[in-house]
Amino acid sequence: MNSEFVIAVHSLVLLAHRPDGMASSEEIATNVCTNPVRVRKVMSCLRKNGFVDTREGSGGGYRLSREPDNVTLADIYRALASGSLAPSWCSGDPESDCMVGSNMGNVMNAVFCGADQQLETYFESITIGRMLSSITATAKG
Template sequence: MTSDFSIAVHALVYLGKNQDLISSDELAKHICTHPVRVRRVMIKLREAGLIKAKAGVDGGYRLDKEADNITLSEVAKSVSNDYIHVTWHNGEDGREAIKDSKVEQAIDSIFVDLNEACDNLLKDKTIEDIMNISK
């Protein structure tokens, strides 16, 4: 999981508390990050059907679903492929790997289980839940 998840949750909570179109500049001020970074995340949220976007000078973003119908699992999946991602595997540098121990398969299995556990946890939490905590 990347920081895009945190940016997405912050943005969705802010949008959930406001009915007007909110610009990426305004979102960036409230999230404390650069507007370009916000726009990159918002593209992913729009593609996932979580928000609507209007281009132009008077454009901005608004929720496309009710906050209580947006799970954190949906948010995470819209900005990332896995919660935990393995970037290194044994033997990738060209040297002989330990093949008989099956350590790699065991580790991969653990990561699959961790990703599933994370997803199950986030399926039960919504943007509205976060909004209620942040009141």
């Protein structure tokens, strides 16, 4: 899982929480506790995928362009992090004479693909609206 996914979810929940629905990259970065440049990179991807709109100038920033209950974590995962569970390196050598060494890469790839599919299925049940509701309930509790 990459940090862009976490930044994206946090940012979208924040935008859903804001009364005016707007926040600048600096405001989001302060809330997320990261650098505004990282936020702008993530928000650019979210904008390209139709999750946010932007407004230039004074009072500008990012605004959630979909209803929070219609944005699932699976939507965000597919846009930013799909396939990120699989490591960039796998043990073994496909050219090896050893049955284990020559096949471990393919077997591990299948394991990670299955895990990725399970994670995406789980994320389908969680929306930005539900995340905000959980935060609100926790804050009141």
